[in-house]
Amino acid sequence: MTQSAESWDEGTPKRLYVITGGRQPPEQAAIDLVTLIVARTPPQPGMKREHAAILTMCHYPLSVAEISAYLGLPFSVVTVLLADLLQATHIEARDPVPAAALPDITLLEEVIRGLHKL
């Protein structure tokens, strides 16, 4: 089900090292599995292949988890790529509801109404 590039040895540390340039995910950056990413610019010539792919697939909002799935890359690698794009303001990140001890009632009722429509 996972789609990934055939031409690489997938998932090997070496390949992932090349993609991230050996960088670690930004320390506790505000990138969550369900942060929604939206492209602000189209892919540009000379861009890293993965950066361009992210911009293409995020024409409409897409969660980081989905980006990871479609790229066939680990979540941690995707967060590094997204941090690059965020810094260059090529993408916009729509943060999830801030973590709280308990979600608020208005939000829960919105979820309940949505589920009832299923």
Next chain:
Amino acid sequence: MGSTNSDALTGPRTEHVLPSSAATAVKVVIVGGFGVGKTTMVGSVSEIPPLSTEETMTQASAGIDDNAGVEGKTSTTVAMDFGRISLNEQLVLYLFGTPGQERFWFLWNGLFEGALGSVVLVDTRRLDTCFDVITRLEDRRVPFIVALNSFPDSPKHEIADVRRALDLPDSVPLVECDARLRESSRDVLLTLMHYLRTLTAAQETL
């Protein structure tokens, strides 16, 4: 466009894109042992075919100027299936199915932080496997409910017996479900949401 030269790195199919207005996502984590039906449950309510995000477990020393060493290193890939429900034009719910072993939870930074809550999916043929899960969620103060997935050959348990066996407080909802059925899985999620609403309301009146 055009800078990607293959279909390997394409995104969602047209019918699986979110509306531009999608502004906020929330998540629920479905926890359970191997083969308990997490992916089945995700798939039965998801509007997209379940996807999989992966993470690699490697030693932290990867990539210290020694390519040969890196190449020879063994890395384990752990996958986590997830699905999606658009609740309205702005709000999206993601469902993640994760194994019960706590060591996997750390692979996806913040999997539980910011989650609305959790569903512990239980196979009554293997009740003992979820004791640890329940303890860990309690320790992390993640609100959860327990759902018993019915398998054709499941022994018939009285709910009260299961509750006792799991040492589950009366306040925590315990429901039966058939993870293959959309309505049944939806009702499990609704049970969780109603429970969360009760918890929140109780806190607000303090």
